[in-house]
Amino acid sequence: MIEVNELSKRFGARTAVDRLSFTVRPGEVTGFLGPNGAGKSTTMRLILGLDAPTGGTATVSGVPFHRHPRGLRHVGALLDATQVHGGRTATAHLSALARSNGLPQRRVAQVLAEVGLAEAARRRIGGFSLGMKQRLGIAAALLGDPPVLLFDEPVNGMDPEGVRWVRGLFRSLAAEGRTVLLSSHLMAEMEHTADQLVVIGRGRLVAAEPVRSFAARGTRSAVLVRTPQADRLAPLLTAAGAAVVPQTPADAGAGAAGALLVTGLPVERIGALALEHRVLLHELAARPASLEEAFMELTADRVEYPSGGPR
Numbered sequence: 001m002i003e004v005n006e007l008s009k010r011f012g013a014r015t016a017v018d019r020l021s022f023t024v025r026p027g028e029v030t031g032f033l034g035p036n037g038a039g040k041s042t043t044m045r046l047i048l049g050l051d052a053p054t055g056g057t058a059t060v061s062g063v064p065f066h067r068h069p070r071g072l073r074h075v076g077a078l079l080d081a082t083q084v085h086g087g088r089t090a091t092a093h094l095s096a097l098a099r100s101n102g103l104p105q106r107r108v109a110q111v112l113a114e115v116g117l118a119e120a121a122r123r124r125i126g127g128f129s130l131g132m133k134q135r136l137g138i139a140a141a142l143l144g145d146p147p148v149l150l151f152d153e154p155v156n157g158m159d160p161e162g163v164r165w166v167r168g169l170f171r172s173l174a175a176e177g178r179t180v181l182l183s184s185h186l187m188a189e190m191e192h193t194a195d196q197l198v199v200i201g202r203g204r205l206v207a208a209e210p211v212r213s214f215a216a217r218g219t220r221s222a223v224l225v226r227t228p229q230a231d232r233l234a235p236l237l238t239a240a241g242a243a244v245v246p247q248t249p250a251d252a253g254a255g256a257a258g259a260l261l262v263t264g265l266p267v268e269r270i271g272a273l274a275l276e277h278r279v280l281l282h283e284l285a286a287r288p289a290s291l292e293e294a295f296m297e298l299t300a301d302r303v304e305y306p307s308g309g310p311r
Contacts, residue, residue, distance in 0.1 A: 001025055001179055002047060002148060006056035009042055009203075016042045018203035019056065024181045024196075026147070029174045031194030031211065032183040035299055039203040040183050041079065044150055047181075048077055060148055072101040076141030077150040081133040081157075086126025090117055090136055093125060094143060103144055111139040116165070130157025138169070148179040155189060167193045187292035191215070201299045215291040217298060223262045223270055226283035230258040233279045237262055240273060258282075 002024035009017040017039045024030045034040050045051040047058045049066040060068065060075055068074040084093060094108040112121050115135040120128070125136065134154055141149055151170075155163045163186075170193055174180045181198075184190055190197070190211070197214050199206040207214055224247070227233050234244045237260070247259035262270060267286050274281050 001062075002058070002060055002150075002181060003062075004043070004047070004056070004058045007043065007046060007053055007058050008055040009039075009046055009051060010054045016203055017046065017053075020200065020203065020205055021056075022198045022205060022208045024179055024198070026179045027174055027177050028195040029170050029180045029182055029193055030196040030198060031190045032181055032198050032200075033190065033295060034200040034206075037202075038200045038299075040200065041152055042203075043200070044077070044079060044152055044181075044183065047150065048075065048079075050079075070101045070103075070144070072097065072103065072140075072144030072146060074144070074146050075148045075150065076144060076146040077152075078134070078137035078141045078154055079150075079152045081130065081137040081154075084125050084133065084136065087124060089122050089124055090128075090139075091121045093136070094140060097140055097143055101144055107143055107145075111142045114142065115139045131159060131162050134158055135162070138166070147177070149173060150181045152183045153185065154182070155184065155186060163189060187290070187295060191291045199295065199299065206299060211291060214298075215294045217294050222287045223265070223267050224283065224285045224287055225260045225262055225270060225274075225281065227258050227260070227274070227279055227281050229279045230260055232277070233274060234260060236273050236277055236279070237265060237270065240265060240269070242270075261287075 005021050007017055007020045008015070020043060032040055042051065046053050047060065047065065049064060058064070065071065065075055090112060091108055094111065095105060098105055098108055109121070112118050115138050117132065117135050117139065120132065125133065128136065134157055138154060141151065155166050158166065167189060170180055170182060174195070182194060194211050196209070197211050198208050199214065225233065230246065237244050242262050242264040245261045247261050267284055271281070271284055
C-alpha cells in the first residue's frame with residue numbers, strides 16, 4: 001500500500017505538490033492523472049525518496065521507501081525509460097540491478113522473456129527504440145517481484161500491440177494482489193486499465209475515486225443520432241440550441257454515415273423534433289460523458305500551462 005499524507009514540495013517560490021493526501025491500495029490499478037505541470041512526476045519521486053518533501057509524508061507498506069532494504073524487492077518503478085546507459089546490453093543492465101539488490105541472476109532472463117525482450121538481451125540499449133526501452137524499464141521494475149509498482153507514462157513510444165500487452169500486464173499484476181500506481185495522459189488506456197483514479201491539479205487533489213464515478217461527474221453527456229436525413233436534422237437541432245458534430249466511421253463505428261453527435265439537448269427533445277419534422281431515425285442513443293471529457297471539465301481551472309492564448 002502507498003499512503004500519501006499532507007505531502008508538499010516547494011522548489012524555491014514554486015509549489016509543485018501542495019498538501020496532497022491519497023491512498024493506493026493493493027489489488028487494484030490506480031490511475032494517476034493531472035494536466036502537465038500538475039505535480040505527478042514530483043509526487044512519484046517523493047514516494048520513492050528521490051526528492052525530499054518540504055512537508056508531510058509518503059510511505060510504502062507503512063514506512064518511507066528508503067527504510068526498505070534491497071529496495072527492488074519492495075517497490076518496482078519506471079519513471080523515465082530513457083535514463084539507461086546506452087552502451088550496456090539489456091542483460092548487463094538488469095544484472096547490475098540484480099547484484100545490487102541481492103537478487104538471483106536467473107530473474108534477469110525471466111523478466112526479459114516476460115516483457116518480450118529475450119531475443120534482444122545481448123543487444124546494446126543505445127540501439128533500442130523508445131518502446132523497447134519502456135519494456136526494459138518494466139522488466140527492471142519487475143526484477144525483484146515486488147508487491148508495489150509505480151509507472152510514469154509507460155506506454156509512450158509503444159505500438160498498439162505493446163499498449164495492449166501493457167494493459168493486460170498491469171491488470172494481471174493487480175489481480176495478484178499487488179499495488180499498482182500508473183500515470184498516463186492516454187485517457188482511453190486509463191479507462192481500459194485503471195480501477196481507481198487519483199486526479200491532481202497544480203499539486204492539489206481534485207478527486208480520488210473509482211474511474212466510473214469520476215467519469216460520471218462530467219456534465220457534457222451527448223446523444224448519438226443516426227439518420228439518412230442528417231442534412232435536414234442538423235439545422236433543426238442547431239436552431240433548438242444544440243451543438244452538432246458530424247461523425248465519421250472512426251468516431252461512431254461501422255455504418256456511421258449520417259451519424260451526428262449532439263450535445264445540449266436530451267434524447268426526448270431530439271426524438272420529438274425528428275418526429276415533428278418527419279425525419280427518419282435509425283438510432284438515437286444517449287452517451288454518458290467519457291473519462292476524457294470529465295477530466296477536461298473538472299481540471300479546467302487547474303491547468304498550469306493553458307493553450308489557446310495570444311501568439
